Amino acid sequence: MNVYIKNILRFCIIVLLQVLILNNITLRWWSDPGGFPVFIPLIYPLFLLLMPFDTPVWLLLIAGFVLGITVDSFTNTAGMHACATVLIAYLRTNVLGALLPRNLSEYEGLQPSIKNMGWMPFLVYSGFLLILHHLLFFALELWNLSNLGHLLLKTMASAATSMLFVIVYLLLFTRQDTSRA
Amino acid sequence: MRNFILFIRRFFNLILFLGLEVTCIVMIQRTNTLQGNDIISSANAVSGLVYKKQNDVVYYFGLRKMNDSLQRENARLREMLASYKSVDTLVDTLALKKVGIADTAKHIIRYAQYIYRAARVINNSTNSSDNYITLNRGSASGIRKNMAVVSGTGIVGRVEHVSANFASVLSVLSSKQKVSAKLRVGTNGFVLWEGKNARVLTMVDVPQQVKVKRGDSVFTNSYSLFPPDILIGTVISTEVVKKNTMQRLYLKPSTDFANLQYVYVAENKMAVEQRALEDSASVKSK
Numbered sequence: 001m002n003v004y005i006k007n008i009l010r011f012c013i014i015v016l017l018q019v020l021i022l023n024n025i026t027l028r029w030w031s032d033p034g035g036f037p038v039f040i041p042l043i044y045p046l047f048l049l050l051m052p053f054d055t056p057v058w059l060l061l062i063a064g065f066v067l068g069i070t071v072d073s074f075t076n077t078a079g080m081h082a083c084a085t086v087l088i089a090y091l092r093t094n095v096l097g098a099l100l101p102r103n104l105s106e107y108e109g110l111q112p113s114i115k116n117m118g119w120m121p122f123l124v125y126s127g128f129l130l131i132l133h134h135l136l137f138f139a140l141e142l143w144n145l146s147n148l149g150h151l152l153l154k155t156m157a158s159a160a161t162s163m164l165f166v167i168v169y170l171l172l173f174t175r176q177d178t179s180r181a
Numbered sequence: 182m183r184n185f186i187l188f189i190r191r192f193f194n195l196i197l198f199l200g201l202e203v204t205c206i207v208m209i210q211r212t213n214t215l216q217g218n219d220i221i222s223s224a225n226a227v228s229g230l231v232y233k234k235q236n237d238v239v240y241y242f243g244l245r246k247m248n249d250s251l252q253r254e255n256a257r258l259r260e261m262l263a264s265y266k267s268v269d270t271l272v273d274t275l276a277l278k279k280v281g282i283a284d285t286a287k288h289i290i291r292y293a294q295y296i297y298r299a300a301r302v303i304n305n306s307t308n309s310s311d312n313y314i315t316l317n318r319g320s321a322s323g324i325r326k327n328m329a330v331v332s333g334t335g336i337v338g339r340v341e342h343v344s345a346n347f348a349s350v351l352s353v354l355s356s357k358q359k360v361s362a363k364l365r366v367g368t369n370g371f372v373l374w375e376g377k378n379a380r381v382l383t384m385v386d387v388p389q390q391v392k393v394k395r396g397d398s399v400f401t402n403s404y405s406l407f408p409p410d411i412l413i414g415t416v417i418s419t420e421v422v423k424k425n426t427m428q429r430l431y432l433k434p435s436t437d438f439a440n441l442q443y444v445y446v447a448e449n450k451m452a453v454e455q456r457a458l459e460d461s462a463s464v465k466s467k
Contacts, residue, residue: 019228020235023306040308057194065201074228075306076313076342076349079208086205090198140209141310142376 003052003109011047011067018044019074022165039158043165044071044081045133048089049126053107057093064089077141084137088129099125114170127163134159229303229347232315236303247442254333295408297445298322300348307379307438311355314338314441319346329407329447335435336360336401336411337444348446353413354379354438361405362413365398366391372399372413372432379438382414384430391428393419399432408447 022041048064055063068082075081096112097104099121107116114122134155142151189196300322304315318324320343330337330350338352351358354374362372362384370386384399397416403409414432421428449455 016231019231058197061194061197061201065204068205073225074231075309076311077209077309078211079205083202083205083209086198086201090194 007047007051010050014044014047015067015070015074018042018071023075039154039161041158041161041165042134042137043162043169045085045088045130046126046166046169048085048092049129049166050111050113052109052111053096053104054109057090060089060092061086080137080140083140084133087136088133091132092129095125095128113174115174123163126166127159130162130166131155131159134162225344225347229315229344232304233317233347236301236317240301243440243442246440250333250442257333294449294451296448296450298324298448299443299445300324301443302441303347305438305441307354310376311357312352312379312438313341314350314352314444316348316350316444316446317346318446319344319348321345323448324348324446325448327406329405329449330444331407331411331447332436332441332444334412334437336407336413337436337438337441339406340446350444352438353382353434353436360407360413361402362399363402364391364393365400369402369404370430380433381417382432382434384432385427387428387430389421389426389428393428393430395419399430406449406452408449 022043025040044067047067048060051060051063064085065082068085069079071081071085072078093104100107100117110116112122112125117125135151138151138155138158139145142154145151298318300316300318302314303317304313306312306314314330314337316324316330324340324343326340326343328340330340336353338350338355339358340348341351342349353360353372356374356376358373360372361369363369364387368387368391370384372382372384375381375383387393393416395416395418399413399416401407401409401411401413412435414434417431417433419428419430
């Protein structure tokens with residue numbers, strides 16, 4: 001399948017998954033509804049994480065902005081998701097460059113995945129960017145640093161759950177029979 | 182000039198990044214000043230349509246709960262009606278009481294001040310710090326900004342964005358709005374949400390000498406944009422604030438925000454006249 005069509009399809013699937021299903025799941029840990037913040041898993045940054053290795057930064061930035069604005073328009077948060085997503089779009093190339101042994105332009109036609117990168121580098125890559133994204137988003141949403149603990153707790157709990165969903169998504173939607181070695 | 186172009190080419194990504202971030206922050210900032218932007222909200226045509234399609238599917242699963250709530254509301258309305266009318270609609274035999282002409286002269290006849298329009302909730306959230314509800318009616322059905330939204334059991338919120346066929350409502354579960362409220366004895370205060378738990382509202386500015394019991398009801402008063410005497414919630418616990426000798430009351434909201442299906446948008450027919458009068462009064466006093 002053409003790489004453009006594939007990415008546009010993935011964009012639609014991930015946004016709909018996020019908006020129609022995950023946004024309606026309110027998670028709380030343990031039985032204490034007052035002390036522990038409620039949170040929702042955010043998996044839509046996965047679209048950015050899975051774009052091909054050799055995508056230029058400006059395209060990543062534009063794609064991140066469009067993705068963020070789309071999610072924003074569904075959740076009435078004008079700009080908060082976009083702001084967080086543009087940040088990770090900008091940092092993505094640097095993080096990948098630091099984690100991979102070869103230059104990024106040598107991975108032509110490939111995309112970041114567990115198969116292409118190995119478990120550990122991929123988890124570090126997606127985990128780092130997801131935590132950064134969640135931290136910025138929740139900081140913008142709460143918009144005061146008076147209870148930093150609340151913010152950090154919410155970020156960590158939400159990022160851990162998002163990671164879980166990301167891994168499940170990858171295991172479900174990656175083709176198992178390898179056509180490319 | 183050439184250096185300038187070289188500079189732009191060298192730092193193009195950084196400039197684009199900063200430009201987009203500034204755009205985002207401007208948008209957030211504009212939304213926070215309550216005027217809002219109507220394009221990036223769930224009242225716009227595309228996301229409204231997606232939510233409507235989703236609701237068409239999910240709608241059927243909530244029918245049972247909705248029936249129950251409609252039935253309860255019917256019962257409540259019937260009860261209210263019964264206190265105005267001497268015809269008991271539940272009993273077959275008529276218990277008519279004649280109203281003499283002498284009676285009508287003594288009573289002031291009040292016309293209904295509010296128009297209620299029913300709307301279906303097609304999207305709903307309770308888990309962010311400012312919660313929004315999307316309705317399937319918009320300006321085409323006569324819904325305007327800043328109208329009050331109530332449910333069968335209590336208050337819900339205020340209309341914030343409107344498009345032709347959808348409206349998004351800022352719910353009471355939001356840090357952005359305070360609702361003026363009163364206790365049954367008539368003491369006024371404000372109800373707000375502290376942003377942690379969708380099942381607890383807070384009422385502030387209640388003087389300490391007012392005796393409040395657990396289970397007391399809190400209603401809207403006639404200062405706010407909501408119609409007066411609509412239930413907000415019941416008191417769970419009270420707490421005395423040492424600093425200014427006021428009480429804080431914790432309320433259990435009477436509306437079940439997680440399971441909203443139908444709401445009513447209340448239009449105050451007198452709002453324009455009232456505001457015009459108040460504005461002219463405040464201009465003169467300056």
